[in-house]
Amino acid sequence: MTSQEPSKQQVSGKGITCRDLIGSLMDYLDSVMTADEIATVQEHLALCPSCRNYLESYVQTVRLTRTELRKADAPPPVLPEELAQRIRKSLDGVE
Amino acid sequence: MSIQKPFVLDADHLGRLRAGDKDTFTQLVHEHGPRMLAFARRFLPRDQDAEDALQDAFLSAYRSIRNFDGRSQLSTWLHRITINACLMRIRSRKRRPEVSIEALLPSFLPDGHQIRDTPAWGAESNVESGLGAGLGAGSQSRGGRMAEVVRESLDGLPDSYREVLLLRDVEEFSTEETAEALGITKDAVKTRLHRARQALRAMLEPSFCNPGYEP
Numbered sequence: 239m240t241s242q243e244p245s246k247q248q249v250s251g252k253g254i255t256c257r258d259l260i261g262s263l264m265d266y267l268d269s270v271m272t273a274d275e276i277a278t279v280q281e282h283l284a285l286c287p288s289c290r291n292y293l294e295s296y297v298q299t300v301r302l303t304r305t306e307l308r309k310a311d312a313p314p315p316v317l318p319e320e321l322a323q324r325i326r327k328s329l330d331g332v333e
Numbered sequence: 334m335s336i337q338k339p340f341v342l343d344a345d346h347l348g349r350l351r352a353g354d355k356d357t358f359t360q361l362v363h364e365h366g367p368r369m370l371a372f373a374r375r376f377l378p379r380d381q382d383a384e385d386a387l388q389d390a391f392l393s394a395y396r397s398i399r400n401f402d403g404r405s406q407l408s409t410w411l412h413r414i415t416i417n418a419c420l421m422r423i424r425s426r427k428r429r430p431e432v433s434i435e436a437l438l439p440s441f442l443p444d445g446h447q448i449r450d451t452p453a454w455g456a457e458s459n460v461e462s463g464l465g466a467g468l469g470a471g472s473q474s475r476g477g478r479m480a481e482v483v484r485e486s487l488d489g490l491p492d493s494y495r496e497v498l499l500l501r502d503v504e505e506f507s508t509e510e511t512a513e514a515l516g517i518t519k520d521a522v523k524t525r526l527h528r529a530r531q532a533l534r535a536m537l538e539p540s541f542c543n544p545g546y547e548p
Contacts, residue, residue, distance in 0.1 A: 255445025287453075298454060329391075332396060
């Protein structure tokens with residue numbers, strides 16, 4: 239943290255620490271927290287740039303995983319003919 | 334090259350599929366196979382493994398098509414069968430030794446604060462161009478360099494974490510569905526998912542904070 243940023247004592251004002259916040263990120267993002275819990279998380283986030291960065295990069299990771307893998311694994315226009323034939327042949331052994 | 338007619342699942346087709354008509358089933362293979370192959374490639378990076386899983390999936394579908402009641406979409410039913418075939422393949426092959434991901438999780442001081450402050454990440458567009466810098470022509474893989482970095486990082490996760498991440502965050506299974514598919518509790522799914530996301534975040538961080546960085 240820089241000198242303009244709050245001290246670590248200020249950040250943990252209501253008792254929630256970075257460990258608490260990072261441990262409960264999924265509940266926060268899934269909106270399964272009480273209003274009081276959400277307020278406590280948001281209070282910590284307002285004071286702690288490191289946890290804000292952590293939250294943003296965590297969300298970005300989840301989004302990237304979905305979008306980039308789907309882009310990378312776009313279906314081929316047709317099934318490779320050799321594979322289609324192999325599948326067709328494998329059915330012959332099934333009654 | 335033969336031209337396949339679009340496969341529309343009507344009552345007539347369903348009847349023929351249930352009766353074990355192989356020609357009708359082959360039409361289904363051509364129609365749904367490409368999409369199912371894409372699913373399989375997410376779970377099994379080696380093309381041969383993905384193709385083997387696809388063959389297993391269609392064989393399984395052919396054997397159980399009588400049980401398909403038509404209440405769900407055929408594509409949804411086939412998606413589930415493909416995922417199950419991939420999970421079976423992963424289990425049947427020799428598991429990679431489970432490496433610890435502890436070093437990729439945040440660490441804290443005794444008072445609960447992060448030992449190392451998390452830096453802000455750069456914009457994705459900057460990262461993509463930074464990752465592309467210095468790469469020669471033809472080095473772009475399917476989906477671009479960003480997709481390749483995400484894929485490589487994901488493949489570095491132990492199977493038990495990778496599976497949960499793929500099912501929840503990519504295939505969009507619910508926690509309950511993921512727990513059922515993997516034979517673990519819902520709490521275990523939640524714990525693994527959070528740890529997997531954190532580990533992946535840490536693996537991606539160098540690319541976002543130093544866009545020219547090559548993992």
